Amino acid sequence: MPRISESTVRRLSHYDRVLEEVQAEGKRMISSHRLAEREGITSAQVRKDLSTFGSFGRRGLGYNVERLRAEIRAILGLDRRWRVALVGAGNIGSALVAYRGFEKQGFDVVAVFDRDPARVGHRLGRHTVQDIAALPAAVRDHSFDIGVVATPIQAAQSVVDALVAAGVRGILNFAPRKLFVPENVALRTVDMAMEFEGLSFAITQASVRRAPGRLRARAGSAARRARE
Amino acid sequence: MPRISESTVRRLSHYDRVLEEVQAEGKRMISSHRLAEREGITSAQVRKDLSTFGSFGRRGLGYNVERLRAEIRAILGLDRRWRVALVGAGNIGSALVAYRGFEKQGFDVVAVFDRDPARVGHRLGRHTVQDIAALPAAVRDHSFDIGVVATPIQAAQSVVDALVAAGVRGILNFAPRKLFVPENVALRTVDMAMEFEGLSFAITQASVRRAPGRLRARAGSAARRARE
DNA sequence: TATTGTGAAAGGGTTCACAGCG
DNA sequence: CGCTGTGAACCCTTTCACAATA
Numbered sequence: 001m002p003r004i005s006e007s008t009v010r011r012l013s014h015y016d017r018v019l020e021e022v023q024a025e026g027k028r029m030i031s032s033h034r035l036a037e038r039e040g041i042t043s044a045q046v047r048k049d050l051s052t053f054g055s056f057g058r059r060g061l062g063y064n065v066e067r068l069r070a071e072i073r074a075i076l077g078l079d080r081r082w083r084v085a086l087v088g089a090g091n092i093g094s095a096l097v098a099y100r101g102f103e104k105q106g107f108d109v110v111a112v113f114d115r116d117p118a119r120v121g122h123r124l125g126r127h128t129v130q131d132i133a134a135l136p137a138a139v140r141d142h143s144f145d146i147g148v149v150a151t152p153i154q155a156a157q158s159v160v161d162a163l164v165a166a167g168v169r170g171i172l173n174f175a176p177r178k179l180f181v182p183e184n185v186a187l188r189t190v191d192m193a194m195e196f197e198g199l200s201f202a203i204t205q206a207s208v209r210r211a212p213g214r215l216r217a218r219a220g221s222a223a224r225r226a227r228e
Numbered sequence: 229m230p231r232i233s234e235s236t237v238r239r240l241s242h243y244d245r246v247l248e249e250v251q252a253e254g255k256r257m258i259s260s261h262r263l264a265e266r267e268g269i270t271s272a273q274v275r276k277d278l279s280t281f282g283s284f285g286r287r288g289l290g291y292n293v294e295r296l297r298a299e300i301r302a303i304l305g306l307d308r309r310w311r312v313a314l315v316g317a318g319n320i321g322s323a324l325v326a327y328r329g330f331e332k333q334g335f336d337v338v339a340v341f342d343r344d345p346a347r348v349g350h351r352l353g354r355h356t357v358q359d360i361a362a363l364p365a366a367v368r369d370h371s372f373d374i375g376v377v378a379t380p381i382q383a384a385q386s387v388v389d390a391l392v393a394a395g396v397r398g399i400l401n402f403a404p405r406k407l408f409v410p411e412n413v414a415l416r417t418v419d420m421a422m423e424f425e426g427l428s429f430a431i432t433q434a435s436v437r438r439a440p441g442r443l444r445a446r447a448g449s450a451a452r453r454a455r456e
Numbered sequence: 457t458a459t460t461g462t463g464a465a466a467g468g469g470t471t472c473a474c475a476g477c478g
Numbered sequence: 479c480g481c482t483g484t485g486a487a488c489c490c491t492t493t494c495a496c497a498a499t500a
Binding site: 001004010012013016017039040075076078090091092096098102105107146170172176177178186188190191192195197199202204205 | 229234240241242244245266267268303304305306310318319320322323324327329330333334335373374397398399400404405406412414416418420421422423424425426427428429430431432433434437
Binding site: 003005008041042048059060 | 495498
């Protein structure tokens with residue numbers, strides 16, 4: 001089994017969604033070409049992606065929608081439910097609990113923690129916010145599969161360490177900093193500030209490209225300043 | 229000027245943060261090696277990244293912290309302020325308005341829109357939620373640089389079209405679907421469900437790798453089932 | 457004829473390694 | 479001697495193109 005790239009995994013998620021739609025439309029079979037066009041990629045990419053996990057199609061006919069979806073969901077681990085511990089009952093944490101869309105995919109927030117005494121003991125959706133110190137004890141009641149870090153930057157690494165000690169095997173991080181986890185723990189970071197900055201960069205570049213004179217002027221003066 | 233990859237832009241954002249820290253520590257110069265180690269990448273990568281934009285360092289000495297940071301912020305377009313229109317005053321939208329961290333980086337939410345009559349007219353932070361129909365008129369008062377889509381999936385594409393018509397040049401999308409924008413408009417999507425699924429995949433794979441017997445058994449039965 | 461599965465080719469990003477310079 | 483800037487080598491991902499098959 002070759003190492004699977006993150007982009008391949010992302011596309012598997014997309015395929016699942018497209019297949020859900022197609023299934024709702026009542027289609028029985030789908031070709032790699034049609035699976036690709038809804039996603040803006042090539043049909044070869046679709047076939048390559050799928051072929052790393054098995055031979056799910058039939059030449060001349062395409063893929064059976066229902067069965068392919070079941071395969072992909074099994075590969076992604078969406079054929080089971082996941083117990084999620086949320087740390088940080090602030091803005092993002094509250095939004096995550098309020099947005100129930102993740103439950104549909106099998107991710108259940110089963111406990112919410114925070115360090116702020118002003119929040120501990122209060123209700124958040126169906127949960128009562130617990131003190132972060134209660135995390136180790138909470139593991140005895142029900143183990144957690146995934147931890148979500150929705151705390152301020154400064155607290156993030158220590159929260160990660162606590163979650164790892166609590167036995168989670170994956171962490172979704174919303175704090176805008178690099179975190180360190182043991183290699184047997186999966187980590188994904190959602191960094192919204194970085195996404196804004198990516199847009200800012202793209203817009204800025206588009207402008208300087210349209211007016212290359214300004215680019216050279218800017219880069220020039222910048223380089224001059226940089227020379228101390 | 230070569231095409232800049234998304235990963236390079238992400239790293240530039242990281243460099244900016246590391247430089248901010250290093251600056252706070254009072255350091256005057258920094259080497260590509262030290263810039264790299266805080267981020268878990270190679271020093272060669274740092275130098276390659278920076279060299280696509282200019283020669284900001286001095287051989288034998290490294291980079292001047294303050295000046296390099298100014299260069300990077302200018303490249304990312306963080307030397308100005310950005311006017312952001314938020315569409316969708318639900319969970320994520322509310323969290324974004326409440327979280328003031330983006331303002332620090334220059335991104336100001338200047339207007340909030342929603343389609344739900346129950347929300348229109350109500351206050352959200354310092355804003356009054358306006359009907360999405362008011363978007364075209366609002367542009368006359370103050371133009372928007374960036375639009376944020378924090379609506380349900382079904383509304384997302386039409387909101388994007390409205391934002392594009394309103395003249396935004398970048399869109400940050402939180403709806404879990406593929407969106408289409410003209411090529412002169414930048415698009416970034418934050419798909420939290422997909423991040424959860426990425427974790428689910430990684431954890432699942434780690435298990436089957438540790439017990440390869442189960443993998444083969446599973447893949448086998450799956451392949452059999454797929455054959456109709 | 458339609459479409460998959462897959463080696464081979466192409467493309468793009470990362471790392472190496474060293475010349476050039478302070 | 480230390481560190482940058484960069485061409486060349488390497489590696490990983492995507493695309494091509496076609497034999498195999500329904």
